[in-house]
Amino acid sequence: MNPKNGDEVIEEKLRKKEYLLDVSRRKRIKKSEDYDVFDEVFNKSTLMTVYSMLNKGFIKDFDGTIAAGKESKIFYARGPHNEELAVKIYLVTNREFRKSMIRYINGDPRFSDIPKKSQELINLWAKKEFNNLQSLKEAGLRVPIPHRLEENVLVMEFIGRNGVRANLLKETNLDFKEYENFYQKTLDFMVKAVKRANLVHGDLGEYNIMVFNDELVFFDVSQAVSIEHPMAGQLFKRDFENINRFFSRKGVKTIELKDFIESIGGLDTDVRQWLLF
CATH class of the missing domain: 1.10.510.10 (Transferase(Phosphotransferase) domain 1)
Structure with missing residues (x-):
């Protein structure tokens, strides 16, 4: 039997729900709500993006769900200086919501091409929100401060105190x-x-x-x-x-x-x- 390569090993672990607990032990991600969160949010690409942010020190503690919708889920987290953060993860959604996203992108002069692949479209949607937050903040308007965007994961200011949203x-x-x-x-x-x-x-x-x-x-x-x-x-x-x-x-x-x-x-x-x- 041929030994599995690194990618195959990672993919196999990601298929198991126990992987979330494995990451939790090593990177202090706390169990969120229940394992359904894993199935809905943490596909291979998303989990590796979160893991990358943890490794780079952009976030350290990753806790429970703050808000959930068809488009995204928002998690509570802590930053490198123990500051409170919100981590918004955009979901690969159904065809109807994809059509809705395209309506808001198509015709916006800031975006010339609409991706064909669902994951690329979601990443563009996340980038759109990150850019919008930056523009509004630079205009002197009170919005959650955007800190970092990687793929479909947006890290921003948490609006609230001690884990309780405003x-x-x-x-x-x-x-x-x-x-x-x-x-x-x-x-x-x-x-x-x-x-x-x-x-x-x-x-x-x-x-x-x-x-x-x-x-x-x-x-x-x-x-x-x-x-x-x-x-x-x-x-x-x-x-x-x-x-x-x-x-x-x-x-x-x-x-x-x-x-x-x-x-x-x-x-x-x-x-x-x-x-x-």
């Missing part, structure tokens, strides 16, 4: 004045995202905004598109309607879309027309 805007119970203030800050985010970062969030709402240390933190920006994207105006309008719907339920007096866009100074005429589309 409340979503949806989960808050504030007084009227606070909601009124947060409404204006959310509109301000939309304006600055367009004017400074040339981006439209594309899925803005009470589920994608956190309240931490009395300020709003805007997250989940993988779908955010350039203002030159064909759907930019449509997405901007949808974001605006979502925000108005939430805050109006809290008793806040909201404004009309046309009045809001006309109040934004310094916009290029074409951009103003796109947003009004």
